[in-house]
Amino acid sequence: MDERSFWPSVVYSLKTTKPLVEVLRIVDGEQSPAMAFIYGAMDECKEKIAKNFDNEVSSYNEIWDIIDEKWEHQMHRDLHAAAYYLNPQFKWSPNVSQHPEIKRGLYNCMDRLIKSNDIYMKIEAQLDDYKYKKGMFGCRASLNSYMKRVPVTWWGHYGDEVPELQAFAMKILGFTFSASSCERNWSTFNQVHTKRRNRLSM
Template sequence: MTDAWSDRKRRSIMNLCVNSKMGTVFLSSKECSDEAHTSQHIYEYVESCIQEVGPEHVVQIVTDNATNNMGAAKLLKEKRPKIFWTSSATHTINLMLEGIGGLPRFKKILDQAKQLTIFIYAHHKTLSMMRKFTNKRDIIRSGVTRFASAYLTLQSSTFWAGVALCLKVFSPLVKVLRMVDADWKPSMGFVYGEIKKPKKEIIDALGGNKKAYEPIINIISKKMKGRLDSKLHLTTYLLNPYYHYKDPQLQHDPEVMDVVLEFFDTLFAGDLEVQKQVVTIELPKYKKKMDRFGRELAVKACEVNDCDYDPTTWWGTFGGATPHLTKIAIRILSLTSSSSGCERNWSTFEGIHTKKRNRLDASKMKNFVYVQFNANLMEKNKKRKERNMEMLLANDSHTAQEWIVDCGDCDEDGVGIVGDG
């Protein structure tokens, strides 16, 4: 996963992290202030890191949906057609929330909520009174993106019916955002299946009123298309037994199956024997629940999608009769669907590049970040195992500035807000 950022001195830096089931690890950074972030430039940086890690270990590249990143994806496909380039699910869902928040009925509510919040926080007596009657709770809750902040802040408010309406519409999407933003569980196998649920929940929340829900559903579908419905997304959707066993008709869905066959055609290009083994022998065994796949324990083990459910463990237990397919399933179901871990790395850069240490060159900064970010990763993994840690919350108030002061879309330090655009 890779992302770009500008520090306080407006130096442009790109970084690249590696994700596995163990979490996200910082690998490399590159100062590119003197170079345009062209598709060619991004591709060359990613390609150099692929060579460092080893192409045989890389399944996908995850970035946001910027045009230059999509151009880099085309260049990579020409050289490495078996490595998939996917759009960050966190960024895509944030764009859905942004689009919905821009609809007139929701924008009015959000603007009113911001005005009220700014008024409360601008007057210390009012703020003190609010905290007194809410047991010292704050309205403002900083999220990792602007629209995550909007949701988290509205959730703290119960001032008028319009807020409740916003929550009913935003909440289903934010549930998915929480899932894809977290590092504690690989999310690739769940994105497509879970993003289908908010559509139904939003329709129900708006009482089935087509005029009310249609603009929202259209935004979700438009942002999803070409981003969260790729060959990788749909193949992991089918190979996740939680969805396959719950919906007997999934295996007969022509839209899903056509894309899954394209996936295997891409993955085994030039090796028709293995492709034939997987597509005509092993995949039907899984679809028809034959051999170990039909055992009662196999069915029970994937009934509930909770914190203990891991589709890769399921395949390792019950996929003995389909060795090729099992290897593929475990590999792609171990993938993340977002570049959030890479984006969170910028707070480490910001902490190291302070006013006292603003003369650090890029190589020294990279070394400092490598040590600190990866040490923090181990500590966060430990804390997440000990208690339920909310990843959607941010460590600072940059993303909540517009809820505190009337400053437009920029934060007070001029630092870019991750996930916008």
């Protein structure tokens, strides 16, 4: 092992893959449905990778491009964006993402899953109660527990005043998720690390 090429490559691999492994752990966790967290976890993963390289774009841009490609073409689903919106741990956070694809994903899911126009319009109106913490959403118990409870359980406790939205949110947040599709992508990352090792040894 030539230390001039081997150890820098090991450090690079750890800095780029450790945050991704943390996402896989969330996805394959058995304690709560991962759907509520996968969109936020992927955003946080990218930020951790950037921070690991002191935010020097040239150092992590190659990995970010791969993540974006896999997310858009293989892993990303409107369900992930809708679940992000319906998870109060993200929606009520001061750092909530305002990317248009989040709300677009929510409405795409509503279009596909809600057949009744009456129920659709009720949910559309009830979203404001959730967004602005009206009614039971703003009670002390709700505000003290949304960061602690599993999101689908939280909706079951505090969504009674908006039953249509409650049922929709619990359906979205209760979907299961598998890491098998993520694991198929590791070969691509291996190729990047191999190419980097080759460049370091030259």
